[in-house]
Amino acid sequence: MDKIRNFCIIAHIDHGKSTLADRLLEFTKTIGERDMMNQVLDDMDLEREKGITIKSHAIQMSYEYKNSKYTLNLIDTPGHVDFSYEVSRALAACEGALLLVDATQGIQAQTISNLYLALENDLEIIPVINKIDMDGAMIPEVKDQIIDLIGCKEDEILLASGKSGIGIEEILSAVIERIPAPKGNEDAPLQAIIFDSVFNSFRGVIAYYRVYNGTIKQGDQVRFIATDAEYDADEIGVLKLGLDKRKEVKAGDVGYIITGIKNAKDVKVGDTITLVSNPGEPIQGFEEVKPMVFAGIFPVVTEDFEELRDCMDKLQLNDASLTYELETSQALGFGFRCGFLGLLHMEIIQERLEREFNQTVITTVPNVSFNAYTSRGEKIIVNNPAEMPDPTRLDRIEEPYIKAQIITLPEYIGNIMTLCLGKRGILINQSYLTTTRVELMFEMPLTEIVFDFYDKLKSQTRGYASFDYSPIGYREADIVKMDILLNGDKVDALSALIHRSRAQDFGRKLCEKLKELLPRQQFQIAIQAAIGAKVIARENISAMRKDVTAKCYGGDISRKRKLLEKQKEGKKRMRQIGNVEVPQEAFLAVLKLD
Amino acid sequence: MSEAIVHEAELRKDYISGKVETIYFGGGTPSLLPLEDLSKLIATFKKLFDVDPDAEITLESNPDDITAEKLAGWKEAGVNRLSIGIQSFFEEDLKWMNRAHNATQAEACIHLAHQAGFDNLTIDLIYGTPTLTDEQWKHNVDKALSLGITHLSCYALTVEAKTALADMIKKHRIEDVSADKQGHQFELLMQWMQEAGWEHYEISNFAKPGHRSRHNSSYWKGASYLGLGPSAHSFNGTSRQWNVANNALYLKSIEQNIVPFEIEQLTPEQQLNEYIMTSLRTMEGLSVPYVQLHWSDKQAEEIVRDAEKFLQHNLMEHKNDRLILTQKGKLMADGIAADLFR
Ligand SMILES: Nc1nc2c(ncn2[C@@H]2O[C@H](COP(=O)(O)OP(=O)(O)OP(=O)(O)O)[C@@H](O)[C@H]2O)c(=O)[nH]1
Ligand SMILES: [Mg+2]
Numbered sequence: 001m002d003k004i005r006n007f008c009i010i011a012h013i014d015h016g017k018s019t020l021a022d023r024l025l026e027f028t029k030t031i032g033e034r035d036m037m038n039q040v041l042d043d044m045d046l047e048r049e050k051g052i053t054i055k056s057h058a059i060q061m062s063y064e065y066k067n068s069k070y071t072l073n074l075i076d077t078p079g080h081v082d083f084s085y086e087v088s089r090a091l092a093a094c095e096g097a098l099l100l101v102d103a104t105q106g107i108q109a110q111t112i113s114n115l116y117l118a119l120e121n122d123l124e125i126i127p128v129i130n131k132i133d134m135d136g137a138m139i140p141e142v143k144d145q146i147i148d149l150i151g152c153k154e155d156e157i158l159l160a161s162g163k164s165g166i167g168i169e170e171i172l173s174a175v176i177e178r179i180p181a182p183k184g185n186e187d188a189p190l191q192a193i194i195f196d197s198v199f200n201s202f203r204g205v206i207a208y209y210r211v212y213n214g215t216i217k218q219g220d221q222v223r224f225i226a227t228d229a230e231y232d233a234d235e236i237g238v239l240k241l242g243l244d245k246r247k248e249v250k251a252g253d254v255g256y257i258i259t260g261i262k263n264a265k266d267v268k269v270g271d272t273i274t275l276v277s278n279p280g281e282p283i284q285g286f287e288e289v290k291p292m293v294f295a296g297i298f299p300v301v302t303e304d305f306e307e308l309r310d311c312m313d314k315l316q317l318n319d320a321s322l323t324y325e326l327e328t329s330q331a332l333g334f335g336f337r338c339g340f341l342g343l344l345h346m347e348i349i350q351e352r353l354e355r356e357f358n359q360t361v362i363t364t365v366p367n368v369s370f371n372a373y374t375s376r377g378e379k380i381i382v383n384n385p386a387e388m389p390d391p392t393r394l395d396r397i398e399e400p401y402i403k404a405q406i407i408t409l410p411e412y413i414g415n416i417m418t419l420c421l422g423k424r425g426i427l428i429n430q431s432y433l434t435t436t437r438v439e440l441m442f443e444m445p446l447t448e449i450v451f452d453f454y455d456k457l458k459s460q461t462r463g464y465a466s467f468d469y470s471p472i473g474y475r476e477a478d479i480v481k482m483d484i485l486l487n488g489d490k491v492d493a494l495s496a497l498i499h500r501s502r503a504q505d506f507g508r509k510l511c512e513k514l515k516e517l518l519p520r521q522q523f524q525i526a527i528q529a530a531i532g533a534k535v536i537a538r539e540n541i542s543a544m545r546k547d548v549t550a551k552c553y554g555g556d557i558s559r560k561r562k563l564l565e566k567q568k569e570g571k572k573r574m575r576q577i578g579n580v581e582v583p584q585e586a587f588l589a590v591l592k593l594d
Numbered sequence: 595m596s597e598a599i600v601h602e603a604e605l606r607k608d609y610i611s612g613k614v615e616t617i618y619f620g621g622g623t624p625s626l627l628p629l630e631d632l633s634k635l636i637a638t639f640k641k642l643f644d645v646d647p648d649a650e651i652t653l654e655s656n657p658d659d660i661t662a663e664k665l666a667g668w669k670e671a672g673v674n675r676l677s678i679g680i681q682s683f684f685e686e687d688l689k690w691m692n693r694a695h696n697a698t699q700a701e702a703c704i705h706l707a708h709q710a711g712f713d714n715l716t717i718d719l720i721y722g723t724p725t726l727t728d729e730q731w732k733h734n735v736d737k738a739l740s741l742g743i744t745h746l747s748c749y750a751l752t753v754e755a756k757t758a759l760a761d762m763i764k765k766h767r768i769e770d771v772s773a774d775k776q777g778h779q780f781e782l783l784m785q786w787m788q789e790a791g792w793e794h795y796e797i798s799n800f801a802k803p804g805h806r807s808r809h810n811s812s813y814w815k816g817a818s819y820l821g822l823g824p825s826a827h828s829f830n831g832t833s834r835q836w837n838v839a840n841n842a843l844y845l846k847s848i849e850q851n852i853v854p855f856e857i858e859q860l861t862p863e864q865q866l867n868e869y870i871m872t873s874l875r876t877m878e879g880l881s882v883p884y885v886q887l888h889w890s891d892k893q894a895e896e897i898v899r900d901a902e903k904f905l906q907h908n909l910m911e912h913k914n915d916r917l918i919l920t921q922k923g924k925l926m927a928d929g930i931a932a933d934l935f936r
Contacts, residue, residue, distance in 0.1 A: 522926040522930060523909065544926060547929040548927040549752070550750050550798050554819070557872060558858065558868070
């Protein structure tokens with residue numbers, strides 16, 4: 001066990017974690033030249049396409065150091081704030097972390113938040129300044145920033161370039177020298193914590209775990225403590241580029257198990273695996289990931305609901321942070337109210353449903369989770385506009401607040417202040433990290449960053465700002481339910497929960513957008529945004545001017561019939577709201593408002 | 595060609611049973627057909643089929659083909675209804691549409707026809723062209739009515755893809771047609787014809803009472819018909835077939851005693867859709883009991899249910915168990931029909 005090291009790579013988004021992982025894998029010959037490609041661990045299509053890591057990825061390396069053979073379990077983690085739970089899981093399997101800092105960018109918001117996560121888990125931190133090959137590398141400054149932040153000595157900071165392969169050997173030496181070997185007892189009762197799981201359509205559920213104590217052998221009868229289910233360990237092994245079958249995996253190591261579980265719900269990330277014959281105590285699992293944003297997901301064709309349910313189950317297995325429950329909408333039929341970690345997460349779930357499961361879906365207006373208190377003193381958690389009690393029954397509503405941390409250059413302070421104050425933010429702290437780097441802290445309603453915050457922040461600072469946030473509880477707010485009506489009929493799927501001061505503007509933009517997206521019909525369509533009975537915005541779509549063919553004799557009849565039948569077929573893909581046909585895109589309109 | 599058509603008629607004499615009530619020479623330019631061929635054709639039909647002595651026999655013609663001599667010949671051969679593709683009485687308009695005749699011919703040919711004893715006359719007019727103002731449109735309609743015709747077909751100009759017209763519009767040589775203008779001129783037309791006391795018995799067709807086209811009306815009633823010649827369509831109530839369009843192929847095949855056609859069997863649903871589409875275009879509208887009788891109560895019920903929104907918006911009326919388009923609804927006939935399709 002003293003020849004095992006478990007570590008992860010953490011950093012702000014795009015600071016080069018996956019690229020550095022490539023070099024480590026190459027240097028240790030874990031991956032042959034033939035299989036090598038850039039960011040080889042980002043194996044999801046979506047990750048490659050977007051150039052970001054979405055899921056943590058564990059892989060085992062063997063490395064000879066001072067005449068001893070070491071097993072190094074590496075976990076590459078994502079940098080985006082939506083996926084910080086992936087980082088916290090990975091940390092549970094490690095004793096140390098490489099904290100990368102891009103030499104041209106310095107410390108950024110997620111550098112700090114991920115560092116804190118690692119420290120909470122008592123991990124040994126190895127600071128690495130990465131991308132030193134770049135022209136803009138500011139090594140001395142970044143060194144100062146790091147020393148300030150973690151209080152290390154200058155000579156503890158490594159210099160590297162994942163691109164040109166500088167510093168790889170030093171990193172491997174530091175991992176072995178500085179990160180403690182795992183503790184644990186191979187002979188104690190088995191305790192292995194599941195830190196991730198994936199679903200494979202041939203093999204079923206594959207769970208990834210870190211063994212704290214004991215040994216797991218192929219063929220063992222195992223129990224998953226939280227779900228209280230027993231299985232045979234059909235196959236176990238360690239994680240190389242693929243699965244690498246073994247007879248046993250011992251305390252201190254990271255591995256996988258296949259038990260033939262087909263049902264996504266039977267495996268819970270954070271659960272402890274033990275042996276039926278000699279059971280151990282459960283290990284403290286992970287805090288449940290709390291979804292930040294909620295939205296409905298509905299099948300485009302109502303009949304596909306059952307299929308979608310199946311896919312959601314499978315997707316959840318690959319992404320335990322996705323939560324969902326049944327939702328019914330008058331406009332859209334059966335679907336799910338889903339909880340996401342953020343808007344990027346929501347976008348990714350939708351894209352994965354499309355690519356990996358071939359499901360085209362309609363996503364409705366996202367909202368945060370509100371607390372509504374009725375005049376009779378009940379508390380209702382509102383994740384869906386439909387759940388909001390009638391205003392006459394309401395005493396007050398609370399909305400979630402976050403602490404937002406923004407790191408930027410001094411020249412952008414003005415713009416950021418304007419942006420955040422305009423989003424009902426309150427500045428609570430402003431401090432200079434160095435003469436050229438400022439950290440601003442705001443308290444803000446979470447709902448304000450759900451819509452168009454990132455894009456605005458980016459454009460207001462030309463990309464020179466990094467952003468991180470954490471929830472800080474609920475505060476009372478003047479939230480209203482805004483409905484959209486088409487020819488007087490409410491479209492439940494377009495209702496939104498919104499601060500009163502925003503309602504008018506939002507309603508107007510939404511009506512305008514819908515005007516663009518709804519096809520003309522044989523009669524006029526009135527689009528209205530309303531709070532209760534009060535209309536706050538409206539648009540009209542005038543009737544079609546003319547829709548009739550001149551000639552309809554003999555052969556024209558079958559030609560025309562076929563044309564109109566096709567037209568009718570197209571209409572089936574639209575949803576009928578009262579008298580109005582609504583194409584799917586209209587339900588996505590809200591996501592596309594400027 | 596006419597020999598081949600005679601031959602085709604012989605080959606297909608069993609396609610229709612019962613009385614033949616109308617004969618229609620149309621498509622292409624039957625007015626160019628030599629007289630003896632026309633006589634031969636009519637004689638053949640009378641020999642092969644049970645042609646009603648009062649049958650409506652229509653011939654389509656172009657103003658520039660019409661001469662006193664030809665008219666006399668047509669009359670002699672048995673033609674008793676003449677359809678003339680006038681399109682417009684304005685030179686500018688005719689030029690825009692690339693027509694062979696001029697404005698003078700347009701008017702003169704109607705007089706000639708009357709002199710030859712054709713009192714059952716129908717003409718075509720086109721509206722909604724860029725050059726046609728509302729005043730000119732009024733003039734065209736008034737002119738037509740004053741010339742003593744009994745039937746009028748009016749079509750909004752449609753620009754078919756891949757025609758010379760479409761090409762010129764694409765290259766901005768001429769102005770494109772506007773739906774707004776077409777809609778407006780159609781509304782004007784409906785109003786004028788109503789004032790003149792004519793029946794607007796189908797979207798594009800108006801008749802003096804008692805002078806509807808019996809032939810076209812049969813199409814909309816779903817009657818059987820036999821079509822002869824290249825591209826001709828035939829219908830027997832449940833299947834529709836159409837001959838090859840290529841003249842050479844057609845001739846060669848008929849020579850070998852084979853009628854070269856493609857056929858399509860209509861499902862009951864498709865038949866219903868055709869009924870919905872054509873009946874809504876007529877003044878009598880869609881008969882609910884007829885749908886109940888020939889299809890089902892459920893279908894009839896669903897159509898009435900789906901029609902509700904059009905009734906609400908005054909596009910349709912539900913009168914005497916019939917769904918009838920209002921003038922406003924007639925402008926939307928296609929979309930409404932598609933919506934009621936099963
Ligand atoms: N010049 C230079 N570019 C680098 C280096 N390392 C990474 N990059 C580039 O930086 C970008 C981001 O690299 P990734 O390795 O995907 O970064 P990451 O930290 O894994 O990103 P996330 O997983 O999305 O947080 C890519 O375009 C890399 O080519 C380096 O050492 N030098
Ligand atoms: Mg990455």
